[in-house]
Amino acid sequence: MQNSFTEENYLKIIHNLSGREDLEVSTNALAESTATRAASVTDMLRKLADKGLIHYKKYQGVRLTEQGQTLALKVIRKHRLWEVFLVEKLGFGWDEVHDIAEELEHIPSERLVERLDAFLEHPQFDPHGDPIPDARGNMPVPNYTKLSEVNTGHKALMMGVLEHTPAFLQHLDRSGLTLGCQIEIREINEFDKSALIRIDNQRTLFVSQEVSKNVLVQRL
Amino acid sequence: MQNSFTEENYLKIIHNLSGREDLEVSTNALAESTATRAASVTDMLRKLADKGLIHYKKYQGVRLTEQGQTLALKVIRKHRLWEVFLVEKLGFGWDEVHDIAEELEHIPSERLVERLDAFLEHPQFDPHGDPIPDARGNMPVPNYTKLSEVNTGHKALMMGVLEHTPAFLQHLDRSGLTLGCQIEIREINEFDKSALIRIDNQRTLFVSQEVSKNVLVQRL
DNA sequence: ACATATTTTTAGACCAGTCTAAATTTTTTT
DNA sequence: AAAAAAATTTAGACTGGTCTAAAAATATGT
Secondary structure (H helix, E strand, C coil): CCCCHHHHHHHHHHHHHHCCCCCCECHHHHHHHHCCCHHHHHHHHHHHHHCCCEEECCCCCEEECHHHHHHHHHHHHHHHHHHHHHHHHCCCCCCCCHHHHHHHCCCCCHHHHHHHHHHCCCCCECCCCCECCCCCCCCCCCCCEEHHHCCCCCEEEEEEECCCCHHHHHHHHHHCCCCCCEEEEEEECCCCCCEEEEECCCEEEEECHHHHCCEEEEEC | CCCCHHHHHHHHHHHHHHCCCCCCECHHHHHHHHCCCHHHHHHHHHHHHHCCCEEECCCCCEEECHHHHHHHHHHHHHHHHHHHHHHHHCCCCCCCCHHHHHHHCCCCCHHHHHHHHHHCCCCCECCCCCECCCCCCCCCCCCCEEHHHCCCCCEEEEEEECCCCHHHHHHHHHHCCCCCCEEEEEEECCCCCCEEEEECCCEEEEECHHHHCCEEEEEC
16 A cells, blocks of 8 residues: 555654654644645544554644654655755755655655665755755754854854745845854844854854744854 | 646657657557556546647547647656656666656656756757657657668667567667667578677677567668 | 633535446447 | 447546535633
8 A cells, every 4th residue: 555645745744843852743733734724634644543654542633653754754865865966966046945855755766765865975964954864764863053042252053944935045045144154153132132143254244033043053 | 727647647648659640549548558447538538628738529539739749748858858867867777767757757847857957968868769859849750760670781770769668678788789789680580580680790699570670770 | 610712523525536337439340 | 231349438436635614622711
């Protein structure tokens, strides 16, 4: 029994919503993320539960089973590898690849994924800094800090983002904030938590809390 | 109104079955090629006709409209470009890529196709020697000859195949018949039309008519 | 703790794409 | 040109995934 495009999407989204702490995911949250109605989500949850891919008790929200987790990570692996391909090989911007990878992630061949991985030289992270699970489903859990949590006077390296919307990513592009850049916190304004930062010791930039809460860094 | 995976498949198959002479394609032929029942094909044909993608009169078979033709060629373009990618970049054999390309061909982004085309340096032919339509839907119509039609003593270059089954392609691999090789016809046996040929002036090989009827060459 | 609001589930319907069985049209054979 | 065979279409049903409207369960506010 094969898993459909739709089932794979649900698993991936449940994984993403349940976060590192494996929280219960609510029907409404899924309805929001899948852009379907709650009633349709309920139907799908019954089906996934019947297949043993999720733990589901009525009104209690869901969690992935071991099996569901494995499958979700395979889809996420494919998604992120394809994003690397699109950016590194085809020259797309990091703000353009999500929707295309959303389609490519459901192409089913194991051999394809492994050869793609080799072709890309086994990347560890996708273009947004998210870690790529390996073929066995192991995903490193980098513990980055939000830029908003770094104190005045400290330096850090930009390692990822929490927001993945094109609008946000394009804003970072225009600000010169790219993965790997060095950021030094010069000032933080108390009233709105906006900050004056210095990038790569070259440019100075004002960032709102909106931005700094969605940028992940590695403290130096 | 988007075209579904299934619709695209029908268009592609109608194109392939109607050949260069744009023959009418029968319901049964489509049922065979799509691995569905004739009754299901009939339903689909009504739908495609309603969308203006095919000319269809009951019991009369179908032909693509201008619009259907354009769409079919876009799908074929994608299919063949992805095959080039799989062979040239990922190192797959020409016998392994059909099924995977069958999935990839339905990924919808125009930008993706054009960037892939550029990345592959605008290939003219896929790994089986089939011509790749350009972005506007123009496809060169190379007029190759079947190897079985070349006379004793003549030379030719191998340019393509008519069969695309893994079994046939693997047989060619084992025989050392690859695209671009030079073939000289040494002898043809009258009773079964099998032939003794010389490849690249290096190896001599016996080929059945089965094989020579499915190998396309350019006479020298 | 009770009434209200929110969330979730059930019930019943729809669409795309498929199926089988039966009816109809076209083609072939004699 | 009639009978038989083959191809095609119609009729009616099923599955996966979705919807709306209504019912049921849970959570919240005072």
